[in-house]
Ligand SMILES: Cc1cc2nc3c(=O)[nH]c(=O)nc-3n(C[C@H](O)[C@H](O)[C@H](O)COP(=O)(O)OP(=O)(O)OC[C@H]3O[C@@H](n4cnc5c(N)ncnc54)[C@H](O)[C@@H]3O)c2cc1C
């Protein structure tokens with residue numbers, strides 16, 4: 001029996017949907033999927049996990065586990081691994097997923113393979129094989145992981161979450177842990193809730209500007225086009241580095257991954273680190289003076305010329321048709 | 325205040341990443357080198373903290389001898405000293421890297437006292453292991469939070485802010501502490517002429533790294549399949565606007 005233990009990511013009891021990707025991947029690797037929920041707020045999640053083929057949910061309770069804390073969560077997971085001795089531990093490669101697995105790996109003195117797109121082989125063998133993401137997705141690495149318990153995260157969005165064909169009821173078990181009070185030192189102390197609204201990662205339309213925009217003021221016409229289409233403005237790192245836009249607008253490896261219906265890439269050359277953030281866009285319209293720019297050859301559609309003339313003309317045409 | 329920043333030398337590829345014939349490395353024949361944007365921001369954060377609170381900042385790297393270039397660059401933007409852990413056998417796995425860096429930190433601290441803060445990048449730009457800083461922190465018994473988008477220090481406490489799905493979280497770490505920095509926390513400065521000159525003279529110490537390989541091993545690198553689509557050129561200049569809006573209507577965003 002190959003047991004895979006999946007870390008359930010949640011925030012004060014709200015399940016992170018990304019967890020379902022990890023559960024789906026876990027089902028394809030092991031023949032018994034168990035899950036661990038951390039903190040009493042997460043107890044109710046057992047019902048949400050069962051459809052994804054979870055046989056047992058291990059619930060952990062401790063006064064220290066009211067809010068997220070990387071060291072506390074990592075310590076809980078390390079203790080769970082010592083007690084349950086799963087062949088494989090899986091989380092989804094979100095900020096927290098990667099952080100908690102690294103914390104557990106450090107405590108267990110075990111290797112950890114982050115952001116795998118595929119895990120192959122029998123997890124009970126000494127060594128398993130995997131494909132993992134490098135350069136934020138621009139490159140893949142075939143790797144091996146040799147350890148008594150294998151710790152991996154599944155790259156976010158690499159697997160489509162799907163419920164099990166034959167789900168049962170998840171059994172619930174309490175897992176006793178003993179946490180040192182010092183772990184409280186890195187628990188969340190406070191939080192400012194995010195304002196609701198369209199964000200770069202969820203916007204249906206993104207109008208992105210690069211160095212070709214030329215100045216902070218040059219973004220005004222891009223903002224107008226975005227507003228006309230219910231979208232938001234994005235930018236390249238050249239723009240952020242120049243201080244023209246806030247980093248929150250940056251698309252790419254070290255910025256935000258976008259997946260809009262349409263991405264306008266205006267005055268952006270299409271460096272690979274920008275492209276990995278934009279490639280999930282359903283349609284790309286590149287606007288560039290250089291017909292040989294990488295963004296132009298990678299895009300589905302392109303207009304060749306000066307963005308300063310083309311972007312306002314598009315906005316005017318939209319307004320014309322809306323008015324008509 | 326004493327701060328250490330750990331950076332990694334990585335190639336700066338342009339349009340695509342090419343791989344050497346044996347599939348082991350990124351082909352760097354025509355590439356410049358840099359450090360990850362996250363680590364550039366960690367260097368900037370250290371420089372700003374030293375400006376506010378006084379003290380000394382050291383930058384450390386484990387890598388080929390050429391990585392001295394990244395140490396000198398960091399010195400040109402405010403770091404006082406460099407430490408190079410030279411390797412000759414390609415990239416080290418994360419456990420081995422963390423063990424070597426931990427040993428070096430112990431040696432540096434034994435000589436000159438503890439670092440109040442040790443800063444890392446959120447993840448390295450090339451291998452993206454998401455773990456070296458966390459392993460070092462655990463080995464040293466220090467608190468660690470990754471992904472910092474805000475960092476201030478008062479008294480013995482490091483105040484960290486980080487973006488989560490639900491909002492902006494705050495953490496208060498007792499120092500000495502370890503923090504992983506994310507791009508966007510600040511805007512890294514460019515070196516001044518004075519900085520460049522100072523960096524040439526900055527002290528760079530070399531410590532021999534020694535650590536056993538860990539359990540994660542690279543076998544071969546590959547480029548993900550890119551589906552090549554023909555680009556439809558909608559036109560030249562503003563006259564193309566109606567064709568663009570036709571496409572928007574076709575897609576259904578209008
Ligand atoms: C580790 C690492 C991570 C990185 N992460 C990111 C990231 O997350 N996001 C990111 O964007 N970059 C990232 N970069 C930087 C990336 O390599 C490029 O440097 C950057 O994307 C270039 O931005 P750009 O296209 O705006 O500028 P440029 O490459 O200078 O391109 C400007 C383009 O504008 C066109 N142009 C100029 N004038 C006009 C005009 N009037 N009208 C129309 N077109 C015009 C030019 O033809 C050119 O194609 C990263 C780099 C590294 C090493």
Ligand SMILES: Nc1ncnc2c1ncn2[C@@H]1O[C@H](COP(=O)(O)O)[C@@H](O)[C@H]1O
Pocket residue numbers: 330331332333360362363384385386387418421443444445446447448449451452453454455456457
């Ligand atoms: N070879 C290295 N030398 C110095 N610092 C490193 C090295 N490798 C990784 N780091 C640091 O550890 C962080 C996390 O790396 P990683 O675990 O590879 O994602 C990086 O952002 C760097 O700050």
